[in-house]
Amino acid sequence: MKPRTLLLAACIALPLHAPAAQLMSAPISVATPQESASLVAKLTALDARPGLSADYSFRISSQHPGVVGQKITRAQHTYKGLRVFGSESVVVTNARGDIVSVAASDRRPGLQPQATTPGGVAPPPSPAAPLPTPAELTPVLSADDAIRAAVQAIAPAGTHRWPPSAELLIYPLMKNVRSSAASNKPDDQLNALDLQEVVERYELAYLVQLRMAQDGKLVYYDVVVSARNGAIIAKWPALQTVTGIGHSQYNGQVPISTSATAGGFQMLDSARGSGGKFGAMAITNANHSSPNNPDPGSVYSNATNTWGDGLQYNGGSTTNANGQTAAVNALWGLMNTYDTNKNVLGWQSLDGNNTATYIAAHVGTAYDNAFYDDRCKCMYIGDGNSFTSLGAIDVIGHEMSHGVTAATADLIYAGESGGLNESNSDIGGEVVEAYARNGGTGNSVPAAGNDWMMGKEISKSGQPLRWMYKPSKDGRSPDAWSSALKNLDVHYSSGPNNRMFYFLAQGSSADPASDYHSPFLVRAPAAMSGIGSDKAYRIWFKALTTKFTSSTNYADARNKVLLAAQELYGTTSKEAIAVQRAYAAINVGADIDEADGGGEAVERIVNGGFENGATGWSGSTGVIGANPAQPPYEGARYAWLGGNGRRATETLRQQVAIPAAATSAQLSFALHIDTAETSNTVYDTLTVTVRNAGGGTVLATLATYTNLTPAGGYQIRSFDLLPFKGQNVTLSFAMREDRSKQTSFVLDKVSLLTK
Structure with a gap:
């Protein structure tokens, strides 16, 4: 229970700045x-x-x-x-x-998640899916039964490359619920934030992972099998591919890091990564090992430290100069992928813990594929037939980025999350290409050097696999989100997020005839401004590693990428605005205005960080102060509403004026919630409203937070108040607690910026 002596004398206000981008820390030790x-x-x-x-x-x-x-x-x-x-x-x-x-x-039985769209309209209440009964949680089939059912459905004549596994788990079957505001919208007019995924029912099931080969092809599938009757509930491909002085084929003469041996040199890079299969990062010679069950072979070796002839593999020896070229491609790509993430972000190797990986070149004969295999945490490259050798720099950056995803968010490789998985790899491929083309040094992602086209160099026709800036140019990928996106192959459902990242980094065009135009950008200016590849990648990587979960979809990604931008650069920063516009450009969230003619934002809140005590605020100002029981978001003080453990009402209000000429009015605040309540019932609330100038009439309820929505640390909340331009309004934070068990709503850094 909090003390009631928080209000202190006014002190000197501390300057508050958006935190600078930080490097990731060194490899960590596994928790005890x-x-x-x-x-x-x-x-x-x-x-x-x-x-x-x-x-x-x-x-x-x-x-x-x-x-x-x-x-x-x-x-x-x-x-x-x-x-x-x-x-x-x-x-x-x-x-x-x-x-x-x-x-x-949160998809646990009995704990239906609340809407999470910042500033959005919540969907109508949806009852939680029924709790599974004890009988429903008792399997009828064994793990071996489930594996047999999965094999029969996927590859009955196949052979296992890796031993199959079957995990008994609870599988939520999801459905979409519309928001109240979108209840009558036609399907083709839906925005991603109009829908929320909720659990319809639960199934006791086995997640069967098959890593097989059949008819000369790898067949990697994850299969969800009912533990009650063996029915196939869901399935999706699990093979992450790009289907469709060394002398490098694509990059001219390049420096590569090798190791000396008694007989010469080998492609073992001890400066990058440790442990793993070969003790350091390596390139091996698969020597046409069958794609059915590829053997990586041994580490490439050579009598001299000059490798390759820079030409497409001719089908002969894999160890002479011509055969070495594919290995040079691979090593240069792997070195630059490692260096990009380490030098720019501080992230070491694929898992952040500097675990070495390897690439096996010359898989199969005229094999038109490259793929990442998470069982070995390695990559295999074919020599190509319809393509040239698949070791181009963006292809390697793409595949190695699958390893980063697998070590972090582990996005499910199906539906919208699968599209985001593929998009992360396309983003990684383009970022690595830009870094490598500009010398492979420095602590930032260069502004130019990549072509924003995935796999263009390996294409014999000159047509890339994917266009980041205009995905629909391939004839199959959409440019924007729609409710049908989850039904597409993940290599196509990645398209809208690829376009989002391009717009975030490079901006868009106002010309409707341009490949760089989005009809969903309807605010000013018509051509959104990009923030550069470096900032865009930092924001994306922070969201991927610290906020995305395996089931993150496009709406959830937008919210978490926005939160990452706000944490890195500030709540109403140009970077946060760019994230909102870039996602709006692909029909995920609403568009907003940028800075009006480059004008500076004006802060309308007085003493939003509470550093000057009650100045600017009215109501229960005794909640303002500092106490070691609750940390501030920034500075030394905050407003601690609630935390009483008894019946109480507390309110903070401030009247603000939003100019009639405003083109943007963004309210934001940092909020931390903790509670001692142990019931799944709403007892304690904090309601945020916009009222008239006198504070009596509610013009809009922005959000209601409760004891059911606690959070570790502060969460940034943001709302668009432009509809109230030309008005004097009152912002109100009203807390109500019931008779027992405290809930604390700790408020800090309240800001209303207008432009």
Whole structure:
């Protein structure tokens, strides 16, 4: 229960600045069982709702570095000891083990998630899917039965390249619920934020992972098999591919990092990565090993340290100068992929923990493919037939980025999340290409050097596999989100997010005839401004590693990328505005205005960080102050509404004027919520409203937060108040607590910027 002596004398206001981009920390040590148990206990306490006892818990699945001084942990949600598929929390902790932030996708039985769209209109209440009964959680089939059913459905004549696995879990079957505002919209007019995914029902199932080969092709599938009757509930491909002084084929003479041996040199780069199959980053000679079951072979060796002839492989020896060229392509690409992420972000190798990977060249004969295999955390490259050798720089950056995804968000390779998985790899490929083409040095992503076309160099026709700036040029990828996106192959559902990233980095065109134009950009200026590849990549990577979960879809991605931009550069920064516009350009969220003619933003809130005590605020100003029991978001002070553990009402208000000539009016604030409530019932609330100048009439309710929505650390909330331009209005934060068990709503950094 909080003390009631928070209001202190006014002090000198501290200058508040958006935090600068930080490097990721060095590789981390794996948490001890005691540390993992402590984090699980903290998460359980943070999310104390009914049933979160022995029935509900968390299972630590992976850990990787955060920014310096922080660690990122992924915790799967469990119910009665079984993992709930696609339900998890991404937890950022500091050096003391304190929780800094939590991003989650909560699909646990009985805990229907709330709408998460910042400033959006919540969908109508939807009852939680029924809890599975004990009988429904008792499998009828064994794991072996499930594997047999999956094999029969996918590749009955295939052979296993890797041993199959079957995990018993709870599988949520999802449906879309429309927001109230979109209840009568035609399907072809829906925006991604008009829909929210909710659980329709649960199935006890096995997740069967098949890594097979059949008829000369790799058949990698994840299959969800009913544990009750063996029915196939869902399936999706799991092979992540780009279908469709060394002398490099695509890059001229390039420096490559090799190691000396007793007999000469080998393609083993001990300066990048450690451990793994070969002890360091390596290029091996698969020597036409069958794609059915490719053998990486041994590390490339040579009597001298000059490699390759720079020409397309002619089908002869894989070890002479011509055969070495594919290996040169691979090593140069792998070196630049490693260096891009390490030098720009501080991220080491694929997993952030500097675990070495390798690439096997010359897979198959005239094999038109390159693929990443997460079982070996490695890449295989074919020599091409319809294509030339598939070791171009953007292709390698693409495939290695699948390894980063697998180590972090592990986006499910189906539906919208699968499209985002592929898009992350296309983004990685273009960023690595830009970095490599500009010398492969420096701590930022160059503004130019890549072509924004995936796989153009390997194409014999000159037509790329994908166009980032205009995905529909391939005849199959859409330029914008639609409700049908989840039904496409992931190589095509990636298209809209690829376009979003291009617009975020490079901006758009106002010319409707241009390939760089979006009809969804309807605010000013018609041509949105880009923020450059460096900032765009930092924002995207932060969202991927600290906020995305395996089931993140386009709407969730937009919200989390926006939050990453706000955390890196400021709530109403040009970078945050660009994120909103870039997603609006692909029909995900509404468009907003940029700075009016380049004019500066004007802050309309007085003392939004509460550093000057009650100045500017009216109502329950005794909640303003500082106390070690609650940390501030910035500075030294905040407003602690609630936390009483008894019946209480507390309100903070401030009257503001929004100019009639305003072209933008963005309200934002940082909010932290913690609670001692243990019921799945709303008892304590914080309601944010816009009222008339006198404060009596409610003009709009922006949001209501409750004891059911606690969060580790502060969350940035933002709203568009442009509809109130030309008015004097009152912003109101009103808290109500019931008779017992506290809920704290800690408010900081309130801002209303107009342009």
